[in-house]
């Protein structure tokens with residue numbers, strides 16, 4: 287809330303959105319909804335890593351978006367652009383996943399160390415077939431997370447790599463020994479081992495990571511686990527994350543948990559929201575009517591049932607909830623912006639994405655007992671991004687502002703919110719019009735975030751605070767005059783911007 291004119295208060299209400307324009311006029315007096323925030327019956331802590339990010343070697347996600355090189359006219363620190371880092375630091379990013387995605391299972395980490403001019407040029411087969419010069423590698427990534435103040439989550443190569451390669455990467459990153467591999471790191475300019483808390487064993491091994499059956503991957507996981515078992519930093523043992531399911535593939539989770547559950551710390555889950563549900567024609571990021579507004583929010587809300595189902599399977603073999611569910615890819619996925627390379631997955635980001643992001647974050651907070659991390663796909667220039675760049679220009683998307691507003695929930699204690707939501711009806715389907723989530727921060731401040739999914743109907747929400755003694759309240763609103771409002775590089779189009787109060791969100 288740093289640059290918002292209201293002072294901090296005991297209770298902060300953040301409401302998203304009250305978008306009414308472009309659709310039939312809103313009723314004269316908004317419907318009243320009663321809610322009770324139960325600060326007297328706290329739930330589990332919301333792991334701050336739920337607000338995690340993901341950056342893959344994909345399109346302009348790394349190159350241009352983050353890495354411009356030390357000789358670039360774009361202001362940078364050791365090759366990493368300053369404007370992007372400054373904007374991301376304001377989000378208090380807890381964790382960053384890298385280098386993929388699908389790219390992770392074709393990435394050989396030794397290509398990305400040593401003098402940059404000597405690094406090999408390889409082909410990024412998955413994403414446009416472009417040449418990867420490997421200028422952004424292990425040292426550059428660890429520099430980025432250190433500049434951001436985030437934890438590193440490295441995704442290792444199972445699909446086309448070897449056990450030895452992964453084992454040596456962990457040693458290179460985390461060993462303080464006088465070994466050849468650790469000394470190679472020193473020769474390359476880094477004396478001290480890095481702290482790498484999270485390590486993923488393969489990505490989408492059921493698909494781009496190797497088209498494996500769950501039984502086969504579970505055995506492979508057991509093998510890899512054995513050799514990356516040791517962290518060289520005893521104070522910080524590696525949190526090993528096995529490749530989990532795609533959406534509602536419950537059979538994958540059944541096999542993984544029963545065969546390898548006791549050997550993993552975390553199990554991943556991927557779920558993307560497509561307006562149409564059709565990968566061949568997903569729908570536009572900016573040109574849509576209320577049908578696709580509604581479809582995106584309805585499909586986003588399916589995340590709740592998907593998590594519930596996977597968590598129930600995990601409960602069977604892990605009732606103590608020792609294994610964390612890691613939703614390390616989520617977000618909206620549209621047809622690419624017209625005229626851009628299809629393999630670069632570049633899409634605009636509107637008020638609809640802001641609502642979808644907030645709904646997802648609320649769902650993760652509701653499942654705080656099992657979800658230890660989530661990583662939106664992806665941080666810059668790819669899919670549902672925080673930031674878009676156009677060479678030296680940069681803009682913050684509506685999704686960025688949701689992460690900025692809701693970051694106050696990071697690490698808070700979840701507080702139930704009792705609410706009978708009215709329905710948002712479209713055609714013969716309906717979803718809840720209101721989503722609410724609350725936490726109490728360590729300092730005692732209670733934060734409540736509210737989402738209105740209806741582009742037509744505003745609501746007045748009267749909140750009773752059970753267990754809250756002080757009553758000073760401050761609030762922020764993110765909204766816009768159109769469902770497809772978005773920020774552009776051309777500031778003259780300010781009227782289409784997503785707005786916070788009267789301030790355009792650039």
Ligand code: AHR
Nearest residue numbers: 386387388389489490663
């Ligand atoms: O985020 C884009 C891609 O989506 C990732 O590379 C892959 O893991 C998923 O299919």
